[in-house]
Amino acid sequence: MSTMGETRGFIHRIAISLVLLSFLVPWAHLHAAGEEQVSAITEWQMLWEQPGEEMTIEQVSALGDQDGWFPVKAEGEYPVLPEGIKSAWLKFQLPELSLNRPALNISKLYAKDMLIYIEDSITMERHRNYSYDINEVIVPLSNVESFKTIYVKLVVNIERLGLQNPIEIGEYDDLYRNYIKFDLIDVVLGTGLIFIAFFMMVSMLFLSRRFLPGWNSLFLVMLTIGVMIFTYSSFVDKFFPEYGKVVYILFDVASSLLIPALFSFFEKIFGSGPYGLITKYKTIQKYFIVFYLCLLIASLYSDTISQIYYSVGFIGFTVSILIGNIILLVSLAYQFKSKNKEAMILSTGISIFAGVVLLELLWYFYNNKLYKMFYWKISILFFLASLIIILVRRVMHNYEQAIQYSKQIEIFNNELQRSEKIELISNLAASIAHEVRNPLQVTRGFLQLLGQKSNDRDRSYMTLAIDELDRASEIITDFLTFAKPDLGEVKQIDVSEELQQIAAIIAPLATMSGGSVKLDCDEALLIRGNSSRFKQALINIIKNSIEALGENGKVEINAYKNENNDVVIEVKDNGEGIDPEDLKRLGEPYYSKKTKGTGLGLMVTYRIIEAMNGNLKFESTKGIGTEAYITIRSA
Template structure:
């Protein structure tokens, strides 16, 4: 532990070294206060007693330092007491050196300072720690509460030992403090485990946020490229497409029946190319010229009339439940375009007996619209790529329709989220700011 302290910063190092000294001195006290070492190492009895006294002089200043760091130095009186105790322990250590250097000549003086005065001083320290531990546990921090319990029980066992020692008329062997040490170590292990768990959870959360940030960054870069491309090319490409389509129609009317089919296919592909260009233009400039208050129920009813026949053609039905008076700001035609894109994708994903549910409700701040289907569904990897340019699950899809849908909803201050399970279906959750009627 002492070697590891070299890798810590200055603020962490003091509490870490204090904890090292607590572990070292308590271990020494337990060994030196047990009868076995004196039985098996009788010649080293005096050395063990010296180590016992030194450990006493080091342990309690180290404990005060550690407790002061745990409480972040908030208690001024305890900080002053810690400094006094450290100075007094240093004085006792000097008295021990003098006592041993003079072959026990000043034993009575040393016993007075190291036993008569130091004992009550330690008792005062432990009572002080008990008060601080109880006060700190009230604050509600779980780690602090666990630490406070350990400190409280350690201080309580030590205080009980010293109280019995001074009140007992016979020789009393201190032993309760050993249980306090064990409990204190257990609480430190629990706190360490909680911190490791919290750090791991924080690391996982940070990794997910970083992954999401990178995904959004890549998506933004792709969209910027497409937006710039759309703004510079779309208008120029659209005009020759219209001219070509006109000439093909003219030639189709003068051709025979066999060639008309080829002209029809060419015109259909030009119309498809024109639709893609329109999507490019919508993506390049999704901002609404005018945003007006819309009743979501009325807008969905208009879409129902358009999409119900298409759903029936694919063997499915639309189930709609939209309450009245859910008002949002938006552009009616753009909103229809966005919703039609989503519903059309659901219709193409369902099979026979397919159901597309469209539900809406309001919260305190938002209007939430859910469009769900019981279609094929998709994997999580594909779900994460929805809305990206040129990503589509359909063989002839370009991915631009859903990309435009994202941009329209974002331009209306909304958000869209997709949830899907393979084989069970997909759900789109769309949120718009709610307009509260006065």
């Protein structure tokens, strides 16, 4: 595989990963918000302001409760905007404020322009020169403003006017934190997709020409969706209102380009579709874009056209999406006849997107356009992921095959090298182990006799020499076990009992190292083997885990049956972990990272598990920990 091919595959994998990971962000956002406890004002009064009879704050505050004011409850039946009415007033009384830094959070406040007064003093105002009417504001308060009356003047230019959500009262810092979180998800998703689109644009330099048409269409789809999600958020309107009109225009432009870009992509993947539906609808959409953009430009200079644009444009966009989804589903059904996997993938994505959008639109109109659609942003990511998967499947097929072949060759080479080393060590161990052990035992005996007749200083040297002879004897024992892993008496072993005994033996060592051992073992796990050899193998693995622990380290031992009815024993630690290169060499003779290690202990462990018709493998992440998996056939 060429360098260009590897780069291409890497780029496509990164693109898919970013989109799929972004699915998780909305759920983290939903669980993160709303943890602070706040009180709420759920009732207020509302006053319609008659055309041509605009009132000042002094006039409004002088009105009695019976002078045109009517009660409104949060999330209750929303008052219908009378014909000809363009402005209204809200008023409510603050409760006693005992917080350190009290504040109000007013959300789902529908108005193009807004002024907020505390008694007769203006405290906040917002004016827009574009058709956006969703407001969410934080109003700082002080304790001296307890029981004062808040007045809010609202001015409308479309069909919505008023307040829907309860008014929250809480600590300023808590409310402001949630105030930022509320739209942060849109910013993260939108900018993430825009970044991916930019990354895709750069990657065009590495693509062959035959992939460019589909890649260009997908780039435009990704860019328009990213811009739509980002600009649909009220984040910019809240924190950078001077750019509100630009954002408003960007959303409409992106939404008008989305459907043509999608159909251009589908045309590259599936052709013109049955009866040429995909190509024909793409052509119709081009004319609709021209009309839509002309109407958008005209709406910037005329309020009348702006109202027409808001109604016609939104309905046109909604209808174009619904018709487009129907055409796509028909085309995909046609592709299903040939069992096209790409059609199945795309149908899944588009079904999720179309279903969610349809439900949200129905709910939007059912609630008199007071519902702010949210879940379409999540569903469109599934749709987008299906598009990416389809294109990447085509580009990466050969790349994945090459990677698979390369991994297989590497595995075969490692197994061959390991087999050769094992055979060499086995022959060497069998030939010298017995010859070396007897002289060592004789030497040890004489050193013990000399130690009894020596002074204290010489006796310490004798003790050190005897310890080293014992270590050499252990190495020779490992050689013999490795050369011929004789299990001795083979019988049925209860894994639960064995592990409990091992945990009791190894627990003091873990405690001395500042760690702990946790055992979780299912009952009735039976295997065949030698109890002593089985303990030797497990203790070797667990000791290695304990030696890798840091402060407050932990070793977990789990045993259970897998779907093949084999017994699986897991040994997990949260130690320092093993580098990938070192992980590949585990079990090699004489390979060890320990100061006095020989590498024979783990080599012997492998041989014992193999002699019991089992399998041993390791997984590790540097800085996180290591996991050992032993799989042995049930008795």
